[in-house]
Amino acid sequence: MEESLIKRLIATIKCGTCGRNYEEEDVEVIEHADGLWFLRVYCSFCNVKCLVAAIIRRNEKPEVITDLTEVEVERFKDLEEVREDDLLDMHNFLKVFDGDFPRLFRQ
Numbered sequence: 133m134e135e136s137l138i139k140r141l142i143a144t145i146k147c148g149t150c151g152r153n154y155e156e157e158d159v160e161v162i163e164h165a166d167g168l169w170f171l172r173v174y175c176s177f178c179n180v181k182c183l184v185a186a187i188i189r190r191n192e193k194p195e196v197i198t199d200l201t202e203v204e205v206e207r208f209k210d211l212e213e214v215r216e217d218d219l220l221d222m223h224n225f226l227k228v229f230d231g232d233f234p235r236l237f238r239q
């Protein structure tokens with residue numbers, strides 16, 4: 133079940149830079165809760181790394197909500213290390229999050 137979901141998701145997302153589809157080995161799942169998935173992807177063609185957030189619902193086409201380019205990842209990587217509290221926050225956040233990323237990023 134989970135594997136086929138991931139395959140569908142990978143088939144859906146394309147590199148934001150060159151437009152190629154990712155290979156299965158280029159995609160790493162960081163975190164998922166219900167239908168919301170956070171992935172780390174690497175395009176072996178143009179060497180761009182992205183973080184992708186996507187929603188997968190049963191029997192529906194996966195929907196990619198946002199991705200971050202390597203530059204944006206660089207910006208975030210020097211932030212403080214993730215602690216247990218942060219994971220708990222993330223968990224609580226995902227429980228109530230409605231998937232509205234555009235609104236989230238405007239805040």
Ligand SMILES: [Zn+2]
Pocket residue numbers: 147148149150151152175176177178179180
């Ligand atoms: Zn690419």
